[in-house]
Amino acid sequence: MAKPKIATDWLAACAGCHMSLLDVDERLIELIKKVELTSSPITDLKVPPESGVDVGWLTGAVNSSDNEHVAKRMRARARIVVACGDCAVFGGVMRMRNYWPLQKALETAYIDTPSTVEGKIPGDPDIMVPQVDRALGEVIKVDVYVPGCPPSADLIFYVLNELAEGRIPQLDTPKLDYD
Ligand code: SF4
Numbered sequence: 001m002a003k004p005k006i007a008t009d010w011l012a013a014c015a016g017c018h019m020s021l022l023d024v025d026e027r028l029i030e031l032i033k034k035v036e037l038t039s040s041p042i043t044d045l046k047v048p049p050e051s052g053v054d055v056g057w058l059t060g061a062v063n064s065s066d067n068e069h070v071a072k073r074m075r076a077r078a079r080i081v082v083a084c085g086d087c088a089v090f091g092g093v094m095r096m097r098n099y100w101p102l103q104k105a106l107e108t109a110y111i112d113t114p115s116t117v118e119g120k121i122p123g124d125p126d127i128m129v130p131q132v133d134r135a136l137g138e139v140i141k142v143d144v145y146v147p148g149c150p151p152s153a154d155l156i157f158y159v160l161n162e163l164a165e166g167r168i169p170q171l172d173t174p175k176l177d178y179d
Pocket of ligand 1: 015016017059084148149150
């Protein structure tokens with residue numbers, strides 16, 4: 001029987017969730033016997049295949065037009081989408097910017113920080129910054145939420161192993177408004 005295919009990608013994230021995935025350590029060898037990893041931000045192949053995958057594993061919040069594109073591409077190509085980490089689950093630390101006008105948040109990030117010299121707000125039209133930071137579930141349908149900042153390696157292993165065995169992991173997560 002073909003192994004389930006898993007793709008992973010990141011949105012607005014600090015990479016900590018993927019570091020926690022690596023902290024699964026030697027159990028990764030156990031997992032890789034059961035699944036095929038098609039793509040990830042930390043391998044040569046970074047984009048999930050057009051032919052689709054069984055599981056799409058996303059970390060990070062939706063904080064730009066590029067994040068939205070990556071999230072929607074994963075949704076279109078994955079049968080089951082997992083939101084991994086607090087940024088993906090509820091918007092994470094970046095959601096704090098929603099309390100200020102967007103322009104103020106951009107000025108604080110790119111101009112006003114003490115270490116910035118001749119700062120400039122990036123104007124790349126391909127990376128439009130929306131008014132508010134959004135959780136993944138506010139942009140696409142999410143099937144499994146894995147909370148934590150980052151989720152522990154044990155929790156990540158449990159979820160991945162359940163999915164590898166063809167089961168939907170049972171997690172005691174609160175119901176979210178956008179669920
Ligand atoms: S949930 Fe925490 S560890 Fe994961 S990407 Fe967000 S800030 Fe980083």
